[in-house]
Amino acid sequence: MIIRVTRSGGFGGGEEKLGALDTGKLDGSAVARIKDLVGELERLAARDQAIGADLFRYDVDIEDDQGARRHLVLIHEGDPGVPLPEPLAQLLAALEGRR
Amino acid sequence: MRTAVSYPRSPVPPVRRHDDPTGEDFGNVRQASRTAVRDPLGPAEAVEAAGIPRAMPVPPPIPVPKPFPVPLGSRFFIWKQDPSVGALGRRLVFIPSLVVNGPRDARIDTSLVGTSPVSRNADGDFLFLADTPEGDCAHTFAVVRETLTMFERVRGGVTIAWAWNVGGNTDVLTAYPRAGVTANAFYSRGQKALKFFFFTLSGAPEPLFTCRSLDIVAHESGHAILDGLKSGWLGINNPPQTGGLHESFGDLAAIFLALAQLDQADALIAMTKADLHQKNFLAALAEQFGAAVGRPAGLRNADNDLKLSQVSNEVHEISQIFTGAIYDILADIFRYERIRQSKTKDPALVLMEVGQHLCGLLLSALIRAPDTGALYVDVVNQMLKVSKEQNDPQIYRTFIYERFALREVVATEAPLALARGIVDWRDAAFASRKDDKADLVAADLQHPSVTGSQDRSGCCGTMQSPEYARDQKTLDAELKKLAEEGVTIPDAALLADEVAGLQRTFK
Numbered sequence: 001m002i003i004r005v006t007r008s009g010g011f012g013g014g015e016e017k018l019g020a021l022d023t024g025k026l027d028g029s030a031v032a033r034i035k036d037l038v039g040e041l042e043r044l045a046a047r048d049q050a051i052g053a054d055l056f057r058y059d060v061d062i063e064d065d066q067g068a069r070r071h072l073v074l075i076h077e078g079d080p081g082v083p084l085p086e087p088l089a090q091l092l093a094a095l096e097g098r099r
Numbered sequence: 100m101r102t103a104v105s106y107p108r109s110p111v112p113p114v115r116r117h118d119d120p121t122g123e124d125f126g127n128v129r130q131a132s133r134t135a136v137r138d139p140l141g142p143a144e145a146v147e148a149a150g151i152p153r154a155m156p157v158p159p160p161i162p163v164p165k166p167f168p169v170p171l172g173s174r175f176f177i178w179k180q181d182p183s184v185g186a187l188g189r190r191l192v193f194i195p196s197l198v199v200n201g202p203r204d205a206r207i208d209t210s211l212v213g214t215s216p217v218s219r220n221a222d223g224d225f226l227f228l229a230d231t232p233e234g235d236c237a238h239t240f241a242v243v244r245e246t247l248t249m250f251e252r253v254r255g256g257v258t259i260a261w262a263w264n265v266g267g268n269t270d271v272l273t274a275y276p277r278a279g280v281t282a283n284a285f286y287s288r289g290q291k292a293l294k295f296f297f298f299t300l301s302g303a304p305e306p307l308f309t310c311r312s313l314d315i316v317a318h319e320s321g322h323a324i325l326d327g328l329k330s331g332w333l334g335i336n337n338p339p340q341t342g343g344l345h346e347s348f349g350d351l352a353a354i355f356l357a358l359a360q361l362d363q364a365d366a367l368i369a370m371t372k373a374d375l376h377q378k379n380f381l382a383a384l385a386e387q388f389g390a391a392v393g394r395p396a397g398l399r400n401a402d403n404d405l406k407l408s409q410v411s412n413e414v415h416e417i418s419q420i421f422t423g424a425i426y427d428i429l430a431d432i433f434r435y436e437r438i439r440q441s442k443t444k445d446p447a448l449v450l451m452e453v454g455q456h457l458c459g460l461l462l463s464a465l466i467r468a469p470d471t472g473a474l475y476v477d478v479v480n481q482m483l484k485v486s487k488e489q490n491d492p493q494i495y496r497t498f499i500y501e502r503f504a505l506r507e508v509v510a511t512e513a514p515l516a517l518a519r520g521i522v523d524w525r526d527a528a529f530a531s532r533k534d535d536k537a538d539l540v541a542a543d544l545q546h547p548s549v550t551g552s553q554d555r556s557g558c559c560g561t562m563q564s565p566e567y568a569r570d571q572k573t574l575d576a577e578l579k580k581l582a583e584e585g586v587t588i589p590d591a592a593l594l595a596d597e598v599a600g601l602q603r604t605f606k
Contacts, residue, residue, distance in 0.1 A: 011284040011315065011385075012392060013346070013399075013415025051333050053322035053345055054285040079294060080281045 001031075003038070004061045005095060010078055011054045018058075019095035024065075034094065038062060040087035045072040052077060058088060173198045174224040175241035176234065179363060180380050181312035183387035187366065187380065189229055194244055197597070198225070199590035202240035205597035206247065206261075208273045209236045216590075229311075235276040239295065239310045243274050246320035246352055249359050253459035262288050262326040264605040269598050272323050276310035282391070284309045286322035288333070293319045300391055307391055314353040314385045321352030331471035339548040340474045342414030347421040348465065350384050351458075354401060354426070357381055358454030365447040373437060373446045375430035376402055382426060401426035407507040407542070412551050421475055424502040429457050431498040431517075438524055460485055474549055475508045476541040483537035492527035493535055500532060500539065509539040 005018040023031045041060060060072040074088055083089065172195040179187035200216040201209045202225050209215050214232040219225050225241075227234035251259050261272050270291055278294035286293050295310035309315045325348045326333055332341050357363045358381070371377035380386065383397030392398065399415070403423040410416045433453045437446050464481035465473075479499060486496050497516070504511045505518065516522050516531040523529045541549060 008413050009415075010282075011309070011318075011398075012282065012388065013413055015411065015413055050287060050289055052285055052287040052289070053326070053333065053349065054283070054319065055287070077287055077290075077294075078281065078283045078285055080279045080296070 001034070001065055002063045003034070003091070005091065006059045007056055008059070009055055009057045018092060021095055037087045037091050041072055041074065041091065044085055044087060045074055049075040050077050060091070171195065171197045172223070173219055174226060175237045176226060176229070177238050177241050178311050178313055180314065181385070181387040183390060184380055187363070190362065192241055192245065194241060197593060199593050202237060203271070203590065204244065205269070205594045205601060206271055207240060207243050208271045209240045210273050210275050211236050211277055232277065235308060235310050239274045239276040239316055242313055242316040243272070243293065243320045246317045246356055247324060249356055249458070250324050250462060253455060253462055258601070258604055259324055260327045260605050261291065261323060262330045263291055264327070264601070267602045267605055269601040269605060277308065284315050284319055286319045286326070288326055293323060295319070307387055309388060312385055312387060313356065315388065317353035317356045318349035321349035324352070325465065328466055329468070329470060332473060334471055337472055338474065339412040339414060339417055339551050341472060343417035343421055343548065344465070344473060344475070344478065346414050346418035347425070350399060350401060350418065350422045351425055351461065353384060354381055355454055355458040358451060361447060361451060364450045364454070368447045368450060375433060405506070407546060407548065412547050417548050420506050420508065424506050424508065425457070425461065427502045428498045429453065431502070432457060432495055435494055435524055474541060475503065476539055479503045479509055480537040480539055483539070487535065487537070494527055494529040496535060497530050497532070507542045510542045
């Protein structure tokens with residue numbers, strides 16, 4: 001499974017590729033953890049999200065081992081006082097760790 | 100030559116009692132007339148002292164009653180653009196409506212922990228130094244209020260509800276001038292808020308406060324206003340162009356707000372010699388923020404030549420197409436009107452009027468556009484329709500069609516006159532299309548900005564608000580009582596009648 005995350009929006013606009021993760025290069029427990037995170041992100045994306053303008057938008061593209069693609073969108077207002085949803089924060093941390 | 104010592108003074112005339120039916124006290128006026136007599140001899144007394152007979156006695160001065168009640172309103176200092184546009188700086192503005200400590204009124208509140216509510220002075224004004232939290236609260240409130248008022252005015256005074264003002268809800272929009280540390284500003288429907296952040300560039304002596312930019316505050320206010328009018332546009336599955344319309348509206352709100360101020364229009368005319376395509380502060384949006392991220396001509400620039408095929412689907416980027424076309428149309432209509440009215444009006448006044456006209460035309464078109472999934476071509480067709488209905492010169496519609504055709508938004512029907520340089524700027528009926536109809540089609544319906552999805556979630560019902568009437572008499576009476584007796588009326592009570600009116604409006 002390959003996961004790519006892009007952030008766009010904010011007042012200034014623009015897009016930033018936050019990174020990609022290939023689970024084929026991870027050990028079994030890490031893969032299971034990433035799959036759990038993706039499941040949580042899917043549930044999160046299906047719920048009502050923040051509505052507004054100049055918010056941050058996280059596009060998560062998931063390509064599974066059979067080549068099927070999924071696309072999730074998560075919105076975060078970008079208020080530094082409000083943390084990112086936990087699954088998204090964990091996924092970004094995992095991406096950061098792979099850089 | 101006349102001096103007080105050269106001639107004998109005429110006797111002080113007896114003070115006449117003015118029988119004023121209103122019962123007003125004109126003591127100050129009588130005092131003023133007495134004072135005037137004690138001054139060195141004026142021409143009339145000199146004539147009298149010289150023995151020249153008067154044709155008739157000089158009537159006593161007619162007292163001019165003070166206007167009553169005292170007009171509502173407060174003064175604020177605002178940044179004309181932002182602190183980086185030093186030539187323009189700050190100026191005093193008058194907000195002609197009731198503003199209580201906060202600053203707050205019936206529609207907008209301000210929140211800054213440790214600072215708000217900011218108190219108005221004895222004259223009801225909010226005048227603070229630029230580099231203070233109080234100054235930031237005052238500036239932010241004033242610009243949000245001016246933006247809302249501007250759009251309500253072009254709609255004929257109709258109240259524009261916030262997106263949540265349904266079912267009698269009168270909750271205000273709260274502006275947070277210093278919401279935290281990050282390089283951002285946003286509008287949140289859920290929080291009913293505009294949040295403006297600040298940040299410090301490495302090596303910079305002081306932070307950059309986004310709230311100090313007229314462009315940024317007007318931009319975010321524009322989002323809140325448009326969300327009140329078209330709540331489905333921030334909803335799920337809208338194509339990128341709908342998001343682009345939102346972003347463009349924010350930038351255009353800043354442009355129209357600057358054009359609504361005579362001193363800015365005047366400065367613009369002088370700077371550009373009445374050519375809006377010369378480099379100028381109006382087209383440059385969020386100059387200080389832009390400079391901070393390495394864009395010296397503004398974070399975005401409305402005077403751009405971008406076409407649909409040259410931008411990505413990101414809503415800010417794609418918004419530049421729509422904003423650029425509207426800016427070109429503004430420049431075109433201004434050029435036409437400036438020529439037409441060259442002998443009768445100052446160009447700055449013509450520019451203000453053109454700005455107001457185009458602002459109204461655009462707002463009407465946006466309101467009429469589809470409630471969800473609106474595309475640029477939808478708004479363009481509505482602009483053509485509204486323009487025709489209000490009997491604009493046909494050349495206006497030529498500009499609208501051609502500018503959006505040049506940017507690959509609408510399909511071209513024939514070689515474009517603007518591109519060929521054959522526009523007759525003196526011909527009100529100049530047309531480059533066969534029919535004066537609002538039936539343009541998108542240049543490319545398969546363009547990713549049309550077919551792509553933003554996947555945003557959730558939306559709620561929108562509404563349009565009829566005009567409401569405030570009980571001015573009651574408000575005036577309360578203000579009079581406050582002024583005369585020094586009685587402190589709670590701010591909530593001052594706004595109560597207006598809020599009650601809004602409750603009836605926001606059904």
